[in-house]
Amino acid sequence: MRSTLSTRTAACRRASLRLSHLSLALATALPLSATLFPTLAQAADAAMPAPAGASAPTALAPVVVTGVRPKPLPAADGPNERQLISRRAATSDSARLLLDVPGLSLYTAGGVSSLPAIRGLADDRLRVQVDGMDLISACANHMNAPLSYIDASAVRSVEVFAGIAPVSAGGDSIGGTISVRSADPEFAEPGAGLLTQGEVGASLRSNGRAAAAHLGATVAGEQVSVSYRGSVARADNYRAGSDFKAAGAAAAGRDWLDGDEVGSTAYKSVNHALSTAVRLGAQHLAELRLGLQDIPKQDWPNQRMDMTGNDSVQANLRYQGRFDWGGVEARLYHEDTEHQMQFGDYKLFWYGPTGGSDGVAGPISGGTTGYAAGMPMDTHGRNTGLTVKADARLNERDLLRAGSEWQRYRLDDWWDPSGKGMWPNTFWNIRDGQRDRAALFGEWEAQWSAQWLSHIGLRHETVMMDAGEVQGYNATFSPTDQAAFNTADRRHRDQNLNLVALTRLKPAATLTLEAGYAMKTRSPNLYERYAWSSHGMAMRMVNLVGDGNGYVGNLALQPETAHTLSAAADWQAEDGKAWHLRVSPHLTQVEDYIDAARCFSSATNTACTAANLTLQNGFVYLRYVNQSARLYGLDLSGDAQLGQWGRLGALSTRAQISYLRGKNRDTGDHLYNMMPLHARIALEQRLPLAGGSFNSTLEAEGVDAKERLSATRNEQRTAGYGLLHLRAGWERGGLRIDAGIENLLDRFYQHPLGGAYTGQGKTMSGTIVPWGTPVPGPGRSLYAGVNWRF
Numbered sequence: 062m063r064s065t066l067s068t069r070t071a072a073c074r075r076a077s078l079r080l081s082h083l084s085l086a087l088a089t090a091l092p093l094s095a096t097l098f099p100t101l102a103q104a105a106d107a108a109m110p111a112p113a114g115a116s117a118p119t120a121l122a123p124v125v126v127t128g129v130r131p132k133p134l135p136a137a138d139g140p141n142e143r144q145l146i147s148r149r150a151a152t153s154d155s156a157r158l159l160l161d162v163p164g165l166s167l168y169t170a171g172g173v174s175s176l177p178a179i180r181g182l183a184d185d186r187l188r189v190q191v192d193g194m195d196l197i198s199a200c201a202n203h204m205n206a207p208l209s210y211i212d213a214s215a216v217r218s219v220e221v222f223a224g225i226a227p228v229s230a231g232g233d234s235i236g237g238t239i240s241v242r243s244a245d246p247e248f249a250e251p252g253a254g255l256l257t258q259g260e261v262g263a264s265l266r267s268n269g270r271a272a273a274a275h276l277g278a279t280v281a282g283e284q285v286s287v288s289y290r291g292s293v294a295r296a297d298n299y300r301a302g303s304d305f306k307a308a309g310a311a312a313a314g315r316d317w318l319d320g321d322e323v324g325s326t327a328y329k330s331v332n333h334a335l336s337t338a339v340r341l342g343a344q345h346l347a348e349l350r351l352g353l354q355d356i357p358k359q360d361w362p363n364q365r366m367d368m369t370g371n372d373s374v375q376a377n378l379r380y381q382g383r384f385d386w387g388g389v390e391a392r393l394y395h396e397d398t399e400h401q402m403q404f405g406d407y408k409l410f411w412y413g414p415t416g417g418s419d420g421v422a423g424p425i426s427g428g429t430t431g432y433a434a435g436m437p438m439d440t441h442g443r444n445t446g447l448t449v450k451a452d453a454r455l456n457e458r459d460l461l462r463a464g465s466e467w468q469r470y471r472l473d474d475w476w477d478p479s480g481k482g483m484w485p486n487t488f489w490n491i492r493d494g495q496r497d498r499a500a501l502f503g504e505w506e507a508q509w510s511a512q513w514l515s516h517i518g519l520r521h522e523t524v525m526m527d528a529g530e531v532q533g534y535n536a537t538f539s540p541t542d543q544a545a546f547n548t549a550d551r552r553h554r555d556q557n558l559n560l561v562a563l564t565r566l567k568p569a570a571t572l573t574l575e576a577g578y579a580m581k582t583r584s585p586n587l588y589e590r591y592a593w594s595s596h597g598m599a600m601r602m603v604n605l606v607g608d609g610n611g612y613v614g615n616l617a618l619q620p621e622t623a624h625t626l627s628a629a630a631d632w633q634a635e636d637g638k639a640w641h642l643r644v645s646p647h648l649t650q651v652e653d654y655i656d657a658a659r660c661f662s663s664a665t666n667t668a669c670t671a672a673n674l675t676l677q678n679g680f681v682y683l684r685y686v687n688q689s690a691r692l693y694g695l696d697l698s699g700d701a702q703l704g705q706w707g708r709l710g711a712l713s714t715r716a717q718i719s720y721l722r723g724k725n726r727d728t729g730d731h732l733y734n735m736m737p738l739h740a741r742i743a744l745e746q747r748l749p750l751a752g753g754s755f756n757s758t759l760e761a762e763g764v765d766a767k768e769r770l771s772a773t774r775n776e777q778r779t780a781g782y783g784l785l786h787l788r789a790g791w792e793r794g795g796l797r798i799d800a801g802i803e804n805l806l807d808r809f810y811q812h813p814l815g816g817a818y819t820g821q822g823k824t825m826s827g828t829i830v831p832w833g834t835p836v837p838g839p840g841r842s843l844y845a846g847v848n849w850r851f
Contacts, residue, residue, distance in 0.1 A: 134506060134516040134565050135227060135577065137220035137240075138162050145216060147758065147788055150264040150799035150846025153273045153294035153330065155208045155216055155241065163645070163696040163717045164223045166736040169815045169836060170607060171359040171368065172271075172296055172328035174209040178814065179223050180647055181692045181723045181735050182236025184605060185586050186621070188226070190240045192350060194377055194394045197470055199442025201490060201588055201603045202364045205371050205400055208241060210354055212292040212332050214262060214275040214848075217244045223696070224627045224647050225579040228502040228520035228559050229450060229462050235581040235623035235651065246286040246338035246348055247279060256281040264799075264846030268839050269326065271296035286338045295329040298322050298360075301837035302809030311407035311821035323837055324407040324820035325360035325367060344383040351376055360405045362836045363607035363816030365824035366438060367405035373398040387453035395445045402438040410436055410825035436479050436825065438490075438602065443471040462504040462518075470496040472587050476534075476602075483534045483598075490599070493529030494587045498522060502559075512567045516577075520559035524584040524620070527552045528591040539594040541664040546593040546616070553590070555620045557582035573631040584620040589655055589685045591616070597668030597827050600682050606734060607816030608774050609832070610657075611668060611682045618655060619687050625649040642699040647692075654690035656725055656732070657683035657773060668827070679832045680817075681775055690732055694721035710748025710755075717741050722769070731769040733776055734814050738765040753793025760786045767813040777817060777835045782810035795850035800843075807841035 140148075140161045148158050156175035159165050168176040168183055176184050188195065189207040196207035219241050222230060226238040249256035256279065263274040275292035304320030311318050318324050331354065338348040352375035359368040377394040404410060450464025472494035478484035502520035509515065530547040533539050563577030592603045592614035600611025629645040660669035660682050668682040700715035718740040723732030743760040762784045770776040788801035815836035823829045 134514050134563050134575070135222060135225055137222055139219040139221045142218075143756070145219070146797070147756070147790055147799070149213050149216075149848075151266070151788070151801060151803060151842075151844050152213055153271065153296070153328075155211050155213045156206075158213055158216055159219060159221065159239070161717070161741075162221045162223065163643075163698040164647075164694075164719050164721075165221065166719075166739070166814060168607065168734060169812050169838075170206070170363065171204060171209075171361050172269075172326060173212075173294065173330050173356075173359065174204055174206045176203070176206050177208070177239055178734070178736065179221070179237040179239075180649070180694060180696075181721050181732065182623075182649075183734070186234060186236040186583060188231055188234040188238040190238070192242055192377055193240075193379065193392050193448070194375065194396065195444075195446055195468060196396060197442060197444050197496075197586075199398045199440045199472060200368075200400050200402070201438070201440070201474060201592070201605075202361070202366065202402070202607075203605045204359065204361065204364070204368045204402070205356075205373070205398060208239075209330075209356075209371075210332075210352070210373065210375070211241060211243065212273075212275065212294065212330070214273070214292055215243045215290055215332070215334070216241055218242045224625055224649070225561060225563065225577045226581075227462075227504060227516070228518035228561050229464060229504055231559070231561075231581065232466060232500050232502070232520060232522055233498055233524065233557070233583055235583045235621055235625075235649075243290070243334065244288075246281070246288065246336060246346070248281050248286050248338075248340055249283050251283055256286075258851065260848065260850045262846065262848035264844060266296070266842050266844040268803075268842030269296040269299035271299075284340050286336075286340075288336045290332075290334045290336075292332045293330070296327055298324060298326045299839045299842075302804065302807045302840035305809070305834065305837050312409040312823055315409055315821075316406045318407060318821060321840070323362055323818075323839075325362045325405055326820065327406075328359040329357055330359070331355045331357075341382075346379075346381045348379045348381075349377070350379075358405070360407070360820070361607075362818060362820035363609070364604060365408070365601055365609070365819050365830075366402040366436075367408060368400070369403040369405070370401035371398065372400075387451060389449070389451045391450075392446070392448045396443070398440075398442045398444075400440040400442070402440075404435050404824070407821040408824045410823060436483065437477045438474075439477070440472070440474045443469075445469045458508050460506040460508075462502075462506070464502055466498065466500040466502075468498040470494075472496070478534060482538060486532055486534050488534045488538070488594075488599070489529075489531045490594075490603070491528055491587055491591050492531055493527075494591060495525070495527045496584075496587055497525045504561075514565045516561065516563045518559075518561040522557040522559065522582070524555040524557060525553070526555075526584065526587070526590060528587070531593055533594065533596075537666060539596045539599065539666055541662075542594050542596075542613075542667075549616055551591070551616060553584075555582075555584045557584060557620055571633055571635055573629075573633075575627075575629040575631070577625075577627050579623075579625045579627075581623045581625065582620050583623075585618045585655060585685070588612075588614060590614050590618050595660060595662055595664075595667040595669050595682070597682065598825060600668055601680075601825070601827060607836075608733065608776065609680045609817035609819050609830070610774055611680070611827070612657065613660060613669075613682070613684050615685045618685060619653045621651055621653050621655055621687075623649050623651045638702060640699070640701040643697070645696045647694055647696070649692045650726075651690045651692070653687040654725070655685055656688045656690065658686045658688075659773060660684040677772075677775060679775065680827060680830070681773075683774065688728065689726040690723065691726055692721070692723040692732070692735075694719065696720075708748075710746055713745045713747075715743050715745065725773075728773070730772050731776075733771040733774050734816075735767075735769065737767045737769075737781075737813055739763065750791060751793070753791055753796075755789070755791045757789040758787070760788070762786065764810075764813060775832070777833060779811040779813045779815075779835050782808060784808055784810065797848045799846040799848075803842045803844065804838075804840055809840070810838045811835040812838045 222238040259278040273294040277290040279288040354373040356371035474490040476488040500522040504518040662669040698717040703712040723735040766781040785805040818834040
């Protein structure tokens with residue numbers, strides 16, 4: 062086997078080479094864009110037809126019009142700047158910055174890779190963008206989730222479309238859209254000379270001995286801006302509020318774990334970003350962003366493997382321009398990711414000399430004798446996208462948006478030979494995987510009166526998928542599956558239609574009503590269609606949800622089509638500030654919902670035995686299938702100003718409550734990972750202090766027991782719980798200091814979306830890893846952070 066050192070060295074060299082090539086190509090493209098984009102802008106202006114019989118235009122004095130532009134429909138939700146800032150020091154996981162959005166919850170995973178869920182729909186059912194790029198997880202366990210590619214300290218704005226997203230923002234998804242952006246480029250003011258500014262910050266958290274640091278710098282003139290941002294974050298295993306297992310060695314020859322230590326939750330992540338922007342006149346901008354990520358370690362408490370490397374290079378070229386008739390935005394991006402998985406410090410497949418009494422050890426690669434421990438898994442993903450969209454204000458009433466998108470994705474997923482029955486060949490999980498999208502969309506927004514706004518959008522998307530022939534470790538490893546897959550027609554072309562219709566009515570100054578319907582379609586991802594082996598070991602390595610079960614794909618899968626009805630009633634005080642209350646019921650019915658069914662096969666060398674069909678208290682083996690599902694619920698959120706309270710300063714309160722149910726209409730089973738009834742209530746304080754501004758928050762979080770479980774997956778029950786969090790921050794000029802305590806009372810709890818605990822032991826085995834332990838949440842954690850902008 063290749064050594065870990067040589068693998069990491071080779072990966073670093075490949076990442077450096079890829080970054081050099083991308084930098085050279087796009088550095089050449091940026092000056093070209095500076096010439097090309099103004100020409101395109103002038104051509105677009107010239108292409109707008111003049112009225113018949115019009116004479117030469119006469120220069121007029123500028124006219125300034127003031128007023129309040131109505132919010133677009135649908136309007137994006139998301140944490141405000143104050144909420145983002147207050148949470149940054151407490152986490153290195155960008156997804157956790159979204160917890161203040163009603164209806165949004167998180168699948169817990171690796172330390173920087175939580176997966177957002179909107180009203181019960183998560184992962185690839187959502188469109189998640191980072192700086193306008195549609196990133197794709199290149200991993201059989203979806204460890205490199207899109208939001209893991211941006212550090213929490215770099216997030217400057219977040220837009221969330223919960224449930225119904227406009228077709229311009231919601232392609233190839235059925236559950237909503239999340240768009241996360243870093244800072245926009247800044248330029249020097251006219252005549253002010255060179256702009257130089259920077260930022261440096263660091264934070265510490267007691268639970269898991271977590272630490273993070275970041276720095277940024279910008280040098281800009283009036284037309285050109287160059288900025289850099291880098292960050293590093295690391296942590297050891299975190300601890301739960303109390304013991305949840307026996308203390309001891311995680312496995313033979315592995316590290317010791319205390320009873321309250323949650324195994325496989327350590328991580329280290331490094332991110333770099335370089336941005337160059339050119340302002341082309343007052344209304345046009347071209348920007349090139351280059352990104353480099355290195356995650357040398359991210360252990361996983363609810364997967365059987367750990368991430369031992371994630372090297373990603375990104376290039377993102379954007380043009381934005383405004384004209385008299387509207388605006389244009391174009392984006393070209395490329396992402397190249399090399400991802401590795403292996404057993405970390407607390408997991409083990411086998412360990413011992415050949416022929417050991419454990420019945421698992423065997424010859425290492427090449428047939429020689431000796432020690433065999435581990436199983437290397439590699440993934441290489443290449444993602445290229447192009448987006449062009451424009452909006453045009455036709456008149457005071459009508460606004461049109463139109464655009465086109467194209468995405469080309471390639472994926473290879475292979476497992477090198479490592480011994481026992483896993484040799485002498487390389488196992489190809491997905492070979493030459495292809496998933497390409499081409500989309501056209503248009504939207505019409507009409508302001509019929511000051512009280513009535515409507516929105517209609519239509520989107521057509523073609524998704525083309527294919528994969529090459531696969532190969533097992535040897536002639537006896539899933540031979541029937543291999544032959545069936547390689548002789549099947551693996552090409553798919555899905556024609557997906559999306560429709561959105563919404564309206565907003567404001568019958569009174571204090572009341573706004575919204576209602577809408579959406580039909581959204583999503584094609585399966587590559588693993589859902591092309592993971593092919595029903596061998597138990599191979600199935601356990603394919604798991605997108607962290608439930609400890611094994612999965613096999615299905616070539617016959619059809620795209621999911623979701624029909625969503627959503628409404629909202631929004632009340633507010635007459636001054637728009639004193640109080641606010643929003644109630645939003647929602648209903649989604651999904652045809653061809655991609656769920657899972659217990660698999661059965663009469664072939665040899667398969668985990669899909671008859672016993673698998675009836676097992677109720679263990680991990681099982683599942684096949685992706687199309688079924689019908691229904692999800693419904695209610696989101697309630699509000700806030701109120703409580704006024705000035707003397708020396709306590711200004712007090713306010715905010716709250717959100719979400720109720721959700723999900724049912725498989727074909728089987729009657731509950732859908733997996735539905736967040737139970739939960740609420741957050743916060744009391745906030747703001748007052749001037751020591752020449753700056755001080756704010757503090759006491760937040761209570763309550764979650765009901767998760768008792769409506771997926772019997773198909775043997776989903777595990779979690780008890781209800783309540784937590785308290787205390788946060789405080791002081792800011793003066795460019796200096797900000799944060800401190801707080803998460804889980805103030807050190808309560809033990811198991812997160813309902815945390816999955817099954819497989820963070821230690823012989824996790825490759827289907828039976829040795831104990832079933833029935835959900836992943837515990839972190840116990841008390843004190844944190845402090847400082848940030849200085851200069």
